[in-house]
Amino acid sequence: MTDYKVAVSQMSGGSSKAAGVPRVSGSEVLAEVLKNLPEAVVPLLEDIEVTTTSVRLKGIADGFAAVDQIVAGLKVDKCFGEIKQSRVEKQKDSQKIGFALDFAYSCSGETGGT
Numbered sequence: 001m002t003d004y005k006v007a008v009s010q011m012s013g014g015s016s017k018a019a020g021v022p023r024v025s026g027s028e029v030l031a032e033v034l035k036n037l038p039e040a041v042v043p044l045l046e047d048i049e050v051t052t053t054s055v056r057l058k059g060i061a062d063g064f065a066a067v068d069q070i071v072a073g074l075k076v077d078k079c080f081g082e083i084k085q086s087r088v089e090k091q092k093d094s095q096k097i098g099f100a101l102d103f104a105y106s107c108s109g110e111t112g113g114t
Contacts (some may be wrong), residue, residue, distance in 0.1 A: 026050045038073040041066040052108040057101045079107035
């Protein structure tokens with residue numbers, strides 16, 4: 001078998017051990033997340049957890065409106081599921097806003113829990 005497409009189609013069969021090989025990497029998912037962050041409101045990302053099926057972001061933004069713009073920018077991507085804001089709160093001794101976002105990534109061809 002020298003044809004790449006034939007090899008991939010045979011490996012993608014349900015009984016194949018290679019059927020579970022991800023079609024995208026975590027770094028590709030992260031690149032897609034970063035591509036969709038608005039340039040006008042770049043947050044300080046403190047923690048990022050990326051798999052081929054889900055994304056969790058924790059960071060600090062300049063205000064509540066900035067968090068709304070971040071969420072709006074991420075919603076544009078058809079691969080991102082419903083974006084859940086698990087935490088949005090004013091930081092102590094600062095005007096900055098801490099936030100945590102969780103959402104599914106659905107373009108990997110895999111299924112998984114978030």
